[in-house]
Amino acid sequence: MVEAVLRRLHPRWLARVEVPISGSVRGVADLVLDERTARMTIVGEAQSEFRGLEERIRWFAEKTEAISERLKRDGRPREVSRLLIILSTVNTREMARRYAATLSAAYPASSTAVFDALTGTSTWPGAGIIWVRLDRGVAELLRRPPRGVVVGR
Secondary structure: HHHHHHHHHOOOOOEEEEEEEEEOOOOOEEEEEOOOOOEEEEHHHHHHHHOOHHHHHHHHHHHHHHHHHHHHHHOOOOOOEEEEEEOOOOOHHHHHHOOHHHHHHOOOOOOHHHHHHHOOOOOOOOOOEEEEEEOOEEEEOOOOOOOOOOOOO
C-alpha cells in the first residue's frame, strides 16, 4: 500500500518509510512525508484490516503528536497531519460503512482532495483517507473511495 502512494507521489514530497517514534509514545510510522517547499509533515499509517478502530485512531493520533513534538525539539516546527491508507477489501469497505461517522470525524478531508495533494500541487486538505486497490498483485492508489463507501466523499 505504501508502495502505491510512493509511486504516485509528487516530487514536492520527501518520503521516509518505517520511521521510528520514541519518547512517551513508541512505535513506527509506516510513512512520513515532508513537503519540501512548505512546513507540512504528513504521518501515514497503512491498514489492511480494522481491529479496535477507536484504539487505532487514538494510537495514530499519539504517534502523530510524538512526531510533531520531536520536530519542535529539533528546531523544525511544522504543521503535522495524518493520512490513513486503507486497502480496499470486502472487510475494510464494510467497516468503513459501519463506522462512517467515526472515520469521517477522525479523517474529515475528502479522498479526492488528499489524492490531489499527494499527486499534484494542491494544498494539503488535512487529515484524510486514501484507498488502495490490489488487482493481480499490483497496488493502485484510488482517487475516490470505493463504491458504496461514503467516508471521504
